[in-house]
Amino acid sequence: MRPEDRSLILDTCVRAVFHTILLLSLYLLLSGHNQPGGGFVGGLVAGAAFVLRYVAGGADEVHRMAPFRPQLLLGSGVVLAALTGVGSWLAGGELLEHGKIDLHLPVLGDVHASSTLAFDIGVFLVVAGLVLTLLESLGDVAETEEQAAAEREAGAGTGAAP
Amino acid sequence: MNVLVPLPIVLPLIGAGLCIALRSLAAQRVVAVAAVTGALGAAGAALAGVERHGPVAVAVGGWPAPRGIVLVGDLLALLLLVVSLATVLAVLVYAVGQRGTDEASGFFHPLYLVLTAGVAASFLTGDLFNLFVAIEVMLSASYVLITLGGRRSQVRSGMTYVVINLLASTVLVTVIGLIYAATGTVNMADAALRLDAVPDAVRTSLGVLLLVTFGIKAAIFPLFFWLPDSYPTAPTAVTAVFAGLLTKVGVYTIIRTQGLLFPHDRASTLILVLAGLTMVVGVFGAIAQDDIKRILSFHIVSQIGYMIFGLGLFTVAGLAGAIFFVAHQIPVKTALFLVGGMVETGTGTSALNRLGGLIRTAPAAAALFLLGALSLAGLPPFSGFFGKLALVQAGLAAEAWVITGVSLFVSILTLFSMTKIWAGAFWGEQRAEPAPAPRTADAAGAVATTGGAAAAPEGGPGALRPIPRLMTWATAGLVGVTLFVAVAAQPIYELSERAAGELLDRTAYLEAVLEQ
Amino acid sequence: MILVLAIVVGVLYAVGTYLLLQRTLTRIVMGLAMLGHGANILLLMSGGRAGPPPLIENGPPAGAADPLPQAMALTAIVITFGIMAFLLGLAYRSWRLTHDDEVEDDLEDRRIARLATDLRHEEDLDIARTVYGREHLEEDRT
Numbered sequence: 001m002r003p004e005d006r007s008l009i010l011d012t013c014v015r016a017v018f019h020t021i022l023l024l025s026l027y028l029l030l031s032g033h034n035q036p037g038g039g040f041v042g043g044l045v046a047g048a049a050f051v052l053r054y055v056a057g058g059a060d061e062v063h064r065m066a067p068f069r070p071q072l073l074l075g076s077g078v079v080l081a082a083l084t085g086v087g088s089w090l091a092g093g094e095l096l097e098h099g100k101i102d103l104h105l106p107v108l109g110d111v112h113a114s115s116t117l118a119f120d121i122g123v124f125l126v127v128a129g130l131v132l133t134l135l136e137s138l139g140d141v142a143e144t145e146e147q148a149a150a151e152r153e154a155g156a157g158t159g160a161a162p
Numbered sequence: 163m164n165v166l167v168p169l170p171i172v173l174p175l176i177g178a179g180l181c182i183a184l185r186s187l188a189a190q191r192v193v194a195v196a197a198v199t200g201a202l203g204a205a206g207a208a209l210a211g212v213e214r215h216g217p218v219a220v221a222v223g224g225w226p227a228p229r230g231i232v233l234v235g236d237l238l239a240l241l242l243l244v245v246s247l248a249t250v251l252a253v254l255v256y257a258v259g260q261r262g263t264d265e266a267s268g269f270f271h272p273l274y275l276v277l278t279a280g281v282a283a284s285f286l287t288g289d290l291f292n293l294f295v296a297i298e299v300m301l302s303a304s305y306v307l308i309t310l311g312g313r314r315s316q317v318r319s320g321m322t323y324v325v326i327n328l329l330a331s332t333v334l335v336t337v338i339g340l341i342y343a344a345t346g347t348v349n350m351a352d353a354a355l356r357l358d359a360v361p362d363a364v365r366t367s368l369g370v371l372l373l374v375t376f377g378i379k380a381a382i383f384p385l386f387f388w389l390p391d392s393y394p395t396a397p398t399a400v401t402a403v404f405a406g407l408l409t410k411v412g413v414y415t416i417i418r419t420q421g422l423l424f425p426h427d428r429a430s431t432l433i434l435v436l437a438g439l440t441m442v443v444g445v446f447g448a449i450a451q452d453d454i455k456r457i458l459s460f461h462i463v464s465q466i467g468y469m470i471f472g473l474g475l476f477t478v479a480g481l482a483g484a485i486f487f488v489a490h491q492i493p494v495k496t497a498l499f500l501v502g503g504m505v506e507t508g509t510g511t512s513a514l515n516r517l518g519g520l521i522r523t524a525p526a527a528a529a530l531f532l533l534g535a536l537s538l539a540g541l542p543p544f545s546g547f548f549g550k551l552a553l554v555q556a557g558l559a560a561e562a563w564v565i566t567g568v569s570l571f572v573s574i575l576t577l578f579s580m581t582k583i584w585a586g587a588f589w590g591e592q593r594a595e596p597a598p599a600p601r602t603a604d605a606a607g608a609v610a611t612t613g614g615a616a617a618a619p620e621g622g623p624g625a626l627r628p629i630p631r632l633m634t635w636a637t638a639g640l641v642g643v644t645l646f647v648a649v650a651a652q653p654i655y656e657l658s659e660r661a662a663g664e665l666l667d668r669t670a671y672l673e674a675v676l677e678q
Numbered sequence: 679m680i681l682v683l684a685i686v687v688g689v690l691y692a693v694g695t696y697l698l699l700q701r702t703l704t705r706i707v708m709g710l711a712m713l714g715h716g717a718n719i720l721l722l723m724s725g726g727r728a729g730p731p732p733l734i735e736n737g738p739p740a741g742a743a744d745p746l747p748q749a750m751a752l753t754a755i756v757i758t759f760g761i762m763a764f765l766l767g768l769a770y771r772s773w774r775l776t777h778d779d780e781v782e783d784d785l786e787d788r789r790i791a792r793l794a795t796d797l798r799h800e801e802d803l804d805i806a807r808t809v810y811g812r813e814h815l816e817e818d819r820t
Contacts (some may be wrong), residue, residue, distance in 0.1 A: 325710065
């Protein structure tokens with residue numbers, strides 16, 4: 001996106017909320033076991049943060065914020081989710097069976113964690129990676145088309161003027 | 163044992179994740195082949211175990227049967243799964259060998275593995291709603307695979323394919339909702355018991371609705387029209403695996419649901435009439451065509467009729483024949499499509515009026531086609547013969563004279579249309595003129611074109627572009643599987659018979675699921 | 679409430695079926711969406727009457743809502759939604775390629791249509807032959 005096309009107000013606002021939204025997505029991911037939330041919602045919220053970046057600054061901006069192949073996120077999410085399913089075999093359980101762990105952490109106090117969290121993290125990665133992949137593959141195309149259309153219009157305008 | 167049954171689903175999924183993450187095509191290929199091989203090994207081991215100890219049910223997540231989702235490995239599911247995965251593996255190797263296709267696009271391998279996982283899950287699941295999800299996983303991957311490349315003919319036929327299947331899925335959700343409303347469960351074993359208490363009229367309509375839904379997926383008589391139009395436009399490897407597997411998954415779900423859920427009101431006559439019409443219409447469609455891939459696509463429809471015929475008899479012998487026939491069809495049909503792809507790679511077309519004399523220029527393809535075609539037509543030493551023999555014997559034993567006669571008549575027509583391909587493509591004179599560049603707007607051209615195979619072969623008239631050796635070996639391997647089915651016809655038929663017995667008796671299945 | 683939902687399901691199925699029978703692709707897609715919504719509501723209804731949330735802390739589960747259809751409806755919604763998005767992408771691609779929103783006839787239809795026009799053409803030729811004589815006609819054709 002060309003610098004003159006960017007909106008200052010939108011840019012500043014997005015920068016202000018971007019990290020907060022990512023943090024919220026992490027909160028949703030972690031709280032999902034017993035409260036509304038979970039990997040899917042968290043991933044969507046994280047994806048939405050990047051969509052905001054895309055709206056403000058285009059595909060380049062998204063790529064700067066997430067400088068890796070989004071497929072990497074997507075793929076590792078699928079692998080993690082599938083492996084947690086298999087992992088319960090090591091503990092002598094059935095496929096996808098989950099256990100719970102009660103931890104006493106120094107600052108946070110008593111934490112009730114479940115092994116479903118690993119599965120949820122996988123889902124989170126898949127959804128976030130999917131949104132990023134979409135922005136990369138569809139966003140780029142939409143942008144170049146828009147630019148081409150704008151150039152065509154500009155060309156037609158100058159051609160008609162003389 | 164509990165580890166082996168889910169592995170054919172889990173391994174391809176892990177492989178798919180790795181393939182998405184990996185950038186290098188070579189690494190993707192290694193992962194894909196390893197995942198499918200592993201799944202095949204697990205399914206084979208599970209089959210060996212089930213053969214000895216009876217059906218196995220795995221409660222996913224540790225939740226026991228009527229509450230949680232179960233994966234059930236019984237003889238029927240695992241026998242078909244093993245054959246399917248062997249076919250999937252051969253087609254995967256073929257796709258790697260075929261150059262200038264969408265296999266290199268980076269999306270093929272992840273999608274192909276997701277498709278494999280979906281097929282495995284459809285065979286193994288013991289839960290109606292989970293069956294819907296498994297079919298959707300399989301179909302979503304197939305939607306993308308069939309339109310991969312985004313060419314005009316693909317988009318046009320892909321659209322039909324997606325719309326039809328989405329419609330069928332919506333009807334499936336409707337039926338599952340109605341079954342849940344009637345019985346309060348979506349677990350197949352539990353529903354089988356509770357459906358006995360449901361009023362006859364409700365039960366029959368539920369059964370017929372399920373038959374319609376899966377009938378669309380399996381392409382039985384009035385619902386087959388989407389198949390010959392959409393399959394031939396995809397890349398060869400994709401068409402081949404769809405032809406071999408997807409409709410057979412539909413047939414499997416029909417056999418499973420009609421056998422397990424609705425054993426009392428056997429819609430026997432309806433199914434037999436549909437079977438006969440499917441056979442006849444399919445084979446007549448095939449005779450009218452003049453393109454290898456389209457002829458074979460219509461044959462898919464025709465052969466589905468035989469499987470439904472076996473089911474419609476609702477005897478152990480009939481079901482055993484149907485199960486054996488499915489096990490024989492999956493590799494044979496796929497192998498024939500692969501040979502079609504070899505011809506297309508060599509000559510740039512699959513239209514019969516532009517082919518000829520391939521027996522001299524491509525003897526390997528000719529030999530492989532001959533073996534596959536004779537087996538499809540059901541000539542004695544090949545696997546198709548045993549399948550049809552079992553079905554005809556079952557039909558005579560059940561005194562279903564008309565349908566048995568129709569099936570024999572259709573066999574002759576099948577042989578006739580195979581002869582047509584043989585005479586058109588392999589015998590006769592080599593065409594002197596180089597294959598013209600297909601006209602995209604033209605009907606035949608739109609079908610014949612796939613990807614990079616459009617240009618005329620180089621090196622003068624009659625010369626073929628080289629067919630990659632890997633493609634030939636993969637096809638030969640699959641033809642080897644069909645020959646194995648023929649050689650081991652006795653043990654495989656005995657397995658089918660036991661699977662059919664289990665299906666009609668139900669108690670082993672119900673016990674495995676509900677009393678684990 | 680159940681009756682209202684039942685009527686809604688019926689209307690959605692009717693509208694969906696009607697739209698599905700149209701030739702324009704966008705209408706077909708909308709029809710599928712309507713059918714999907716109808717199916718999901720039907721799934722939701724299959725659990726019986728609405729009730730309080732089925733949580734353990736709420737006491738004995740008598741009269742509580744059935745959670746299973748809700749979970750199933752959610753899954754079905756996600757799946758339908760995903761495929762619908764793909765279908766729209768496909769429709770866009772088709773529009774880019776052909777600049778037309780109409781669903782094309784399938785191959786057999788076009789073949790049969792062509793056969794019919796060929797036949798009609800032959801008949802016209804026959805009539806023309808009897809009326810004008812053969813030589814005149816050959817001239818016309820060249």
